[in-house]
Amino acid sequence: MLEVEILHLLALQNIEGVGDITAKKLLNHCGSAEEIFKAKPAQLASIDGIGKKTIQNILNKNAFVEAEKELQFIQKEKIKVLFYKNDDYPEKLKHCIDGPIVLFTSGNIDLQQKRIISIVGTRQITSYGIDFCKKFIADLAPLDPIIVSGFAYGVDIIAHQAAVDNDLQTIGVLAHGLNQIYPKTHKRYMSKIESNGGFMTDFWSTSNPDKENFIKRNRIVAGISEATVVIESAEKGGSLVTATMANDYNREVFAVPGRATDKYSQGCNNLIKTQKANLLTSAADLVYNLNWDIVKKGKSIQKQLFVSLEPEEQNLFDFLKINGKEHIDIIALEINIPVFKLSSLLLNMELKGVVRPLPGKVFEII
Missing domain, CATH: 1.10.150.20 (5' to 3' exonuclease, C-terminal subdomain)
Structure with a gap:
């Protein structure tokens, strides 16, 4: 500009x-x-x-x-300035009525033709949340998504680190200007994140990380992506505000369930119970609900020769070989496997290059 x-x-x-x-x-x-x-x-x-x-x-x-x-x-x-009417501005954020007129960015952010998901949650992340977050992002890595979060303690920084570890682009959305970093202890992560993505904000250098700025920041986290994932949350918290914003923007919301007695699963469980979020137990659930095609670093995964299939995968392969392309609900009914488990099987088989998704949650063998 x-x-x-x-x-x-x-x-x-x-x-x-x-x-x-x-x-x-x-x-x-x-x-x-x-x-x-x-x-x-x-x-x-x-x-x-x-x-x-x-x-x-x-x-x-x-x-x-x-x-x-x-x-x-x-x-x-x-600093790069993105105007909301220009092509380099995040496409989905353009359609948010209260989206910023300009964004300030640093690093190596490339939003063109990219799948973007936001991951949020408690700052008091548990070992359960850490393990889920790391595995979830690792399983999504073949699809090459951008991982967006708020660079805060807990779920946010684990998501950013997992993205870097899997060579994925990641964006930290800040509640202050690009002249500082908050929390200060996260300064050690800046160089790796800027090499694998960068930072984004609509705040000036005169803005401090005040409490109200985090709520305002969340509209970018919710609006920039096609889905927001809540990994852990107490009954009340900023991540639930982000989930509400994502719903208001007509985005998909996913929540990781936990035990009813776990403090930092109550928020997620309530989102699922009130139908404000889809149940998320694996990367396959997100892939299924968003109807993503399996793509690895921009190239379709080719069918591998002499692919080794597990017994349930072989049963599914044989069914599709005989019946041709079929809807996931019909497949689940005919081979007697619950949809939540079947979606995970299908994802694994897609990654092996054995099956591929078609529009309308239909699958066929390659």
Whole structure:
């Protein structure tokens, strides 16, 4: 983006009383941030929801003082600015009414033609949650998704580390500017994450990690991906807020179940019980519900010669060989295997290059 465009967008962000929703109204009406500041009062007054106070704040142009300072920081640190109308802005976030008009990023983030999932949960992650998170991401690795989280303690940092360990791109969405890192103890993870993805925020360098910023940050975590996974959560917590936002954005939500007596499974269990989240017991559940094709690093997995199949896999293979392509529910009924177990079998067989998914949760042998 041109320097003049960034400056005017920053100034627009800095106008008192103008949030992302109002800013988009102004941009859609005037065409650009620069044109907003050139507009006459009568033109601004004709825009629905734009009152006298907002018009006055636009016309006095005080917002440019701090905007110029922030632009200097952006230039000095070589921060990339993503405008919501441009192609490099996250596609799914464009469709969120309250999505940021601009995002600031560092690292090597590449969002083009990528599957994106968000992983959230408690900061007090248990050994159960750690083991599940690591295995879940490792099992998804052949599909090459981007793993998004909030870079906080607990589930967040485990998800980022697991993504790096599996050579997956990962994005830490921050509740403050890119001039600092929170928590400070996570500074040691920054270089690896920036090499395998990077950091993203809509906050300026003048913003601190205040409590309300984490809630605002969560709308990016929920909106950027096609699915949000809650691995562990107490009965109340920020991850449940993110799950609610994801539901509001019409995204898929998944929750990992746990024992009724476990404190950090109560939130997940309640999401499942109230049908606000899909049950997640393995990577196969997500693949099945999102109807993802199996792709490994951009290349279709080819059928291996002399593939070794487990007895249940062989039974499934023989059924599809005789009956041809079939819906998963019919397969489960005919070979007497529960759907939740069958989806895991199908994923394993897809990874072996033996079967492939078709639209509508239909499968066939290759």
